[in-house]
Amino acid sequence: MIADHLQTVHARIVAACRAAGRDPREVTLLAVSKTFGPDAVRAAHAAGQTAFGENYLQEAVDKMAALGDLPLAWHCIGPIQSNKTRLVAAHFDWAHTVDRLKVAQRLSEQRPAHLAPLQVCLQVNIDGGPTKSGVPPHEAMALAKEVAQLPRLALRGLMTLPEPAADFDAALAVHRRAKALFDALCAQGLALDTLSMGMTADLEAAIHAGSTMVRVGTAIFGGRVRAA
Numbered sequence: 330m331i332a333d334h335l336q337t338v339h340a341r342i343v344a345a346c347r348a349a350g351r352d353p354r355e356v357t358l359l360a361v362s363k364t365f366g367p368d369a370v371r372a373a374h375a376a377g378q379t380a381f382g383e384n385y386l387q388e389a390v391d392k393m394a395a396l397g398d399l400p401l402a403w404h405c406i407g408p409i410q411s412n413k414t415r416l417v418a419a420h421f422d423w424a425h426t427v428d429r430l431k432v433a434q435r436l437s438e439q440r441p442a443h444l445a446p447l448q449v450c451l452q453v454n455i456d457g458g459p460t461k462s463g464v465p466p467h468e469a470m471a472l473a474k475e476v477a478q479l480p481r482l483a484l485r486g487l488m489t490l491p492e493p494a495a496d497f498d499a500a501l502a503v504h505r506r507a508k509a510l511f512d513a514l515c516a517q518g519l520a521l522d523t524l525s526m527g528m529t530a531d532l533e534a535a536i537h538a539g540s541t542m543v544r545v546g547t548a549i550f551g552g553r554v555r556a557a
């Protein structure tokens with residue numbers, strides 16, 4: 330079942346790329362496995378999926394321990410409190426939700442020497458919700474320049490998590506703002522290659538706007554019982 334779902338999601342990605350005149354190889358699928366157990370991840374891996382996104386740190390670390398025999402890449406896509414940075418630095422390959430210099434500095438300091446640099450995206454509050462995580466768009470450039478200097482981080486790009494949009498055009502408009510910001514940062518000389526945006530409901534609009542990594546949970550693993 331998970332294998333069929335993965336195939337359907339890949340077909341959606343390919344169709345969205347065709348419609349947008351993009352090469353499907355430009356878009357990576359991150360399977361969001363939060364709330365699902367190691368068996369679900371194992372099934373997805375057996376179907377060819379290697380990159381997994383997790384929101385809850387302790388759940389993720391337990392899952393990694395149960396799956397240590399598989400060559401998987403783990404992406405932290407949940408909020409990172411500054412007292413939890415050590416877990417992220419020690420266990421994950423990527424962190425998509427860096428939105429403060431303090432958190433970035435701690436991740437860099439705490440990244441174990443035997444591991445490759447932590448791959449990082451800055452989370453941008455692209456639709457401006459006052460209580461949301463994410464750096465305000467007008468502060469993203471300054472933060473990116475500081476994070477790019479940190480020795481044990483590799484700044485890869487931006488991540489967004491906008492409110493659900495009413496339809497394709499509304500989603501597209503928001504994702505285009507993120508793409509414009511991404512392009513502006515690249516134009517300033519930052520070597521970014523990752524725009525992490527689009528989920529089950531809006532991956533087509535995100536790809537149309539320029540997403541290079543879609544984070545998909547429900548369409549692969551089914552509905553979640555626990556809120557997320």
Ligand SMILES: *Cc1c(COP(=O)(O)O)cnc(C)c1O
Pocket residue numbers: 361363384406407490528529530544545546547548557
């Ligand atoms: C849960 C989650 C996803 C996946 O959402 P679906 O709608 O289930 O595809 C993607 N990104 C983040 C940050 C999430 O928390």
